[in-house]
Amino acid sequence: MFGVDMPTLFAMAAPSQGGPIWVQFLPFALILAIFYFIILLPMKRRQKKVQEFREALKVGDKVIMTSGIYGSITKIDERSVQLQVADKVRIEVSRAAVGGLQGQDPVVQDSGSM
Numbered sequence: 305m306f307g308v309d310m311p312t313l314f315a316m317a318a319p320s321q322g323g324p325i326w327v328q329f330l331p332f333a334l335i336l337a338i339f340y341f342i343i344l345l346p347m348k349r350r351q352k353k354v355q356e357f358r359e360a361l362k363v364g365d366k367v368i369m370t371s372g373i374y375g376s377i378t379k380i381d382e383r384s385v386q387l388q389v390a391d392k393v394r395i396e397v398s399r400a401a402v403g404g405l406q407g408q409d410p411v412v413q414d415s416g417s418m
Contacts, residue, residue, distance in 0.1 A: 350413070357411045358399055361385065370403040370412055 361367070365377045367387070375387030378394060386396045404410035 354411055357404075358402060361399070361402060366406040367402050368404055368406050368410070369397060369401050371401065373397075374406060 361377060361380060363377050363380060366374070367377060367385075368374050369387075373387070373389060373395075375389040375395070377385050378388050379386035380399075383399055384396050385399050385402065386394050388394050403412040
């Protein structure tokens with residue numbers, strides 16, 4: 305058939321068995337290591353920094369919310385903070401919505417930049 309005999313045809317299709325098995329998995333391990341160090345490790349560090357920032361919030365801090373609202377913290381609960389956004393105007397928002405302190409770079413990245 306097409307000038308090639310059957311044993312030669314099967315020999316061409318058979319995978320080569322040269323070298324140890326771990327050498328074949330080395331490229332996959334290398335890709336996983338690169339993925340971990342470039343993506344996962346910085347993400348974990350950022351999440352830890354955000355968590356430490358939110359735990360360190362205290363009454364009197366001037367903050368900016370992820371929605372862009374500026375205010376001063378007047379009360380802190382376990383899951384929420386109360387902000388004074390204007391004279392006699394207070395709102396209660398989730399603690400997770402605090403993006404950073406006023407006048408400083410935001411600690412929480414907006415979802416469009418990730």
